[in-house]
Amino acid sequence: MTEADRAGEHVHATMRVVLVCATTVLMFGLALRPLLEQDYRHPGLAVLAFAVLAGVTGCCSRWVLRRRPLPAALALTGTLLVLAAALTATLAVAPDRRFQAPDWAYGLVGWHFLLLLLDRVRVLVTVLAVHVALSTALFLHAGVPDRAALGTAGTATFSAVTVQLAVVVITRVLCRGSREAAAVAEERDRLRTRMLAAEQWQKGRRDLFTGQLGAVLPLLAALADGVTDPRDEEAQRQCALRATQLRRLFAQNDEVPDPLVHEVAACVDVAERRGVEVSFAVSGAAVPVPVAVRQELTGPLVKALSAARLRARVSVLRTGKDVRIAVITDAHTVVAATSTASVEVEYGQYGEFQRLETRWRN
Structure with a gap:
């Protein structure tokens, strides 16, 4: 692995630590209160969805806090579980309360997707699109919403998705900058190594010339003096x-x-x-x-x-x-x-x- 690749891994590891903290704060700071108020058609489904999301976060933190990349099996399994939990939490909410406070899972699961798929941007965008599409389909399936409900749904979607996509963009910019800086430093080290090697080679050549001339001079002196x-x-x-x-x-x-x-x-x-x-x-x-x-x-x-x-x-x-x-x-x-x-x-x-x-x- 080159220095540029290690720099990119360092950025991803740092951002995952931030995402674990942000996801935990959002879960227990924003989602726990609506969950305790029991404003649901099926409270048991909401509690189950919350438990699954908390479990996924806890499993990810085992690798994230040690600054190690998530295994592919964990990322795949966690993504499927988060999608299932999002669908379960949405079904637990009454149709007229979707995209509102009881529907806390709609914006929250995007942070779980970021945590799981931060270094797999194409898969992340696809999964976010599937999540939004499923939530919208369930919302429209309950009946034709009025203008106020559409506005609430659009605002919730825009605010959640834009912030999450901004995290992706920031991460990619940081990775690119870190890789470029690492590549410049690596090239500088290579040039310094080449310069030192060239200086050492020149010194070796000078020593070799000196040794050869040192062996010739006594012979020339002996010939000039008539000794030989x-x-x-x-x-x-x-x-x-x-x-x-x-x-x-x-x-x-x-x-x-x-x-x-x-x-x-x-x-x-x-x-x-x-x-x-x-x-x-x-x-x-x-x-x-x-x-x-x-x-x-x-x-x-x-x-x-x-x-x-x-x-x-x-x-x-x-x-x-x-x-x-x-x-x-x-x-x-x-x-x-x-x-x-x-x-x-x-x-x-x-x-x-x-x-x-x-x-x-x-």
Whole structure:
């Protein structure tokens, strides 16, 4: 559930608490006195209707006061009971007293419908329309009312329905405003998270560049001071290794459709520039590979290509299950690498050639 949805649920939960209080006050403040005066054709039906409405309110309060949404079964059962109670209370009133004080259930049950169906607006409007239609049909069935009775009925209907529909409109406006505010706050949090992630990524890149340059500077200083002989095979291999690492690092900052192949191609380019004949093959569609995993996949490749003398073969294979990088070189030095938590490494010697393979299961 998103923050916007939670904000809407919070508004509905708060409005239900208000509706429970309002319904209870209206029942015992306005409906109880006419009920005690016994101004009915069938007093027992009126008492039964009042008891049903009070029971529905009490059942709803169990969820409402804990700020939980009403179960669908409770909302359906409660709506049917309230409709039945409204019809029972109307039948208990004499036809000439309908829409007056003894007919307290006509305006009261709308608040019960609001309590039960506040988050189901279409059903709520339909049920209110059915209630008004049934009450009007019973009113007209008793005989042709005079002008005063029609005016009383119209006033009672207008005052009850407009106030109840106003509650629906207010609730929807509050929900919309809360959802919009929550969406803005969520978007602000996302932007802040992205900014922090970008800053952390930049810091990581700076640290990585610093580490790579820190490894290169002693080698350059040794060459400049004559401590290391540039004709020495180990010195040449170290230079090739550092050059390949830097070239791969620079390639990681490029915006390209296939970053993994781009980084591997950068490593191959460095090897070709120093005279190694490299055969490079790629198969399979591009798959997203995290930067950290790409570094682990290409790390052994960098070491293998920097140790190659004359020939090397590099292949990148992508399938639906894994990504593999394999390299075969004619290096004299054995290039050993260890597996990590996410990348498996295999290597072996085959005559004058070495084969090394890294594998990431996606």
